[in-house]
Amino acid sequence: VSMISDRFEPLFNPNSVVFVGASRNPGKWGFIILANILNGGYEGRVYPINPKEKEILGLEVHSSIEGLPEIPDLAVIVVPPPSVPGVVAECVKKGIKAALVITAGFAEIGAEGERLQNETVRIARQGGMTMVGPNCQGIISISSKLHALMPPLFPPPGPLSIVSQSGNVAGTVARKCMSRGFGFSKYLSTGNEAALHCEDVFEYLAEDPETKVILSYIEGFKDGRRFLETAKRVTAKKPIVMLKAGGTIAGAKAAKSHTASLAGSDSIFDAVCKQAGVIRVRDMDELFYVGAALAGGFMPKGRRVGIITGGGGWGVLASDACAMAGLEVVELPEETIKELDTFLPSWWSRGNPVDLVAGLRPGDVQNSFEVLLACPNIDGVILLGLTPALPRHTDWLSSGGLERSGKINNIVLDEIGDVFSRLMDMAHSYGKALVVASEMPFETEMLQKIGERGGVCYTLPDQAAFVFASLARYAEYLRESDARTEAIPRCTGP
């Protein structure tokens, strides 16, 4: 076990938790967070602290940290700001190794808050304590069934971890992932990062075998050079996808009052990301989109894209989006066109995008897909329109009453997972990338079926192009960093 794991073990895998500021009032965070810990199924011991209560949510309440029957690994602290330094001091005195300070009202509100924050950090540091926050939303650690978090959020286990300077951004992203069938390993809201910085968490997650992809929301770094060096080491092992806020004057001002962050120059940050192999995204949707695609294990060897579409408009929008994302919508070689001619109807577009023009034979999508995968000029396929690939697509089309009822046909629900898996396996067997977007606004249930197989179905061609470009960029970064790619074998599929 490395030094970094030592520091984080009591945080992510505590044997027991003391909860300081427990409340019987369901309208208080001191109740809600405790309820979430219990509802999450945490199996370690939980010690609520409240000098005035005997029992909360069925747990025995203790009146002081000092009097606890054991030394808990982790303290969750929700008392009002002025009490925080004293509570942290008691924790240190007891020998508690990690603290999560949820309470807000520190450096983000001005000079008085900053003084309180500095005092708290000083006490934690002197005691050798790992302190998260203050002004943070909490933690999820799936392996420990620990959900010490403000919102009731219970994601399934999965390949993603998130580190965020905003709890509500992390929550939004997690819910987006969950609604698409993707799960988490670790989730940490770092708040003001008074002591523990996001870079520390990146280092830990790089070593965490349960984390395949790191998602991150950042408003500012305390030390740009350290971020660059850390990120370089981490991205050699696994991807970091990052949403950075505060790039405008208005945003920077809001960031200062949110987490007391100094947002810094946006263009410098962009350059740092490029140098460190960090994949930067533009919004919370893209944080999930790109993260999920990377978890799928696709590493395209280049930027040459083949597009298959069930209708022309989507193909035109995808072509625009590819061009704008720096991808090449390649000319198809004569042999590829000839091969497609052998089975596609006469009116197909005879070029890239391969436009099936509302073709109705389900085999056409899969056969075209395989021809493009075999084409040596193509590094991956953007497939637009998943339903035409379904064996019973025309049954569904000709049974108009079913869509009308507001529910997508159960036929589609049954078939979609298998079809998706088969297409992903085909792409992997050719060592090429596959990104899928569909014109159907699939119900949550269908998206979850796809997500459970490790797939994502985007809802816009623009998203598919952006994701493909992000995969290509990370693959390029790793290829260019020879030393790194030699050290860790890649491109092997999921």
Add this chain to the structure above:
Amino acid sequence: VSMISDRFEPLFNPNSVVFVGASRNPGKWGFIILANILNGGYEGRVYPINPKEKEILGLEVHSSIEGLPEIPDLAVIVVPPPSVPGVVAECVKKGIKAALVITAGFAEIGAEGERLQNETVRIARQGGMTMVGPNCQGIISISSKLHALMPPLFPPPGPLSIVSQSGNVAGTVARKCMSRGFGFSKYLSTGNEAALHCEDVFEYLAEDPETKVILSYIEGFKDGRRFLETAKRVTAKKPIVMLKAGGTIAGAKAAKSHTASLAGSDSIFDAVCKQAGVIRVRDMDELFYVGAALAGGFMPKGRRVGIITGGGGWGVLASDACAMAGLEVVELPEETIKELDTFLPSWWSRGNPVDLVAGLRPGDVQNSFEVLLACPNIDGVILLGLTPALPRHTDWLSSGGLERSGKINNIVLDEIGDVFSRLMDMAHSYGKALVVASEMPFETEMLQKIGERGGVCYTLPDQAAFVFASLARYAEYLRESDARTEAIPRCTGP
């Protein structure tokens, strides 16, 4: 009834329809489209034509157009390309006033197709016929319950109409609208626009009392000047929201092979849109987002925005997005801050964005909202996080098990429509705009409840900022065109 209505009456409100190319095979469009007409509940007479069949889907089949017992208003044509000119000639001979040519394989596939297309147009023009297509997906006209369309798509009645050079883009956008509780009036896929151009449809929809907002997907115009002049006239009456594709070389190439469109210069198109008051959007989601917001009747008097957020990260992202969209995240006047101080907890951000920092009292959102609406420095509010406004928000938070079940609490479902309506009414009563985004990924059912009240809840702060800026731009355009704003009273709410 104006001349333009005369031309379009047989298309959008036909008394009877002849369906040329009907099929008994459920795998053919000649079956599927006919089934959609019947499933849609069209109440006029339908005459399927097929020389080899006696009965399809319970309808008597006729062997020729000539032999029909009446002159239908509209012909829907799905026969193979070489037969199309002949069929159109028969329609003209019979006296049919409008034709919808679904069949593909014309100018978009090359010289031979173009010849066939020109011949078809010549025949239709000589016969004074209104011809849509070829290579189009079909039509929906809610007032006539007419769904002569390839996909089974049955939107409820509503304020939006769509004109699209791509059927599958129109279908995607319609499904997005429907899943958010928004309905349609007219839906037309114009295909190759060999005879009828989208400008004609814009003119018609400008007069259509059931259409409040026109959505449009365009790959190219036959006549840029005509588009400019038409759009100017139309946008004086109601907004046009437009997604234009083919702006890159790759996209322009795809557009040529899709609808034989010449996409033209993207920057010139941008300038034309500005001059004509057309609101240009970047993707299919935005087409719905902006259209739905305009249907809500908000016309902000300026670009000064107040932001209310339940958590800081969303506020920072929204501030960035506002700055990038050209909106001003204004300084709050001292009196406004003082008023908020009277009821918000001490740790609120004391600035704009008004960050409630995970505040738990539901009244805080509504009270802050009203204070911002009353603030003379603000033209509208971006409200981030709708759930904290719900009366029983904390019940929901402290009952963690409910979210876990995968279903948002029924409590939320019950309350959301009313809360949304109340907030919209408050904004209208102050003559200010309201745009809402929420960190909760609401289920379809909840979004529909909101949509039924004419509201939209966006899922990213970025979307909210973009929508607010679009509302502001259209309002500015109308103010600057004095003559237009004098002719038609506005800013009166929904």
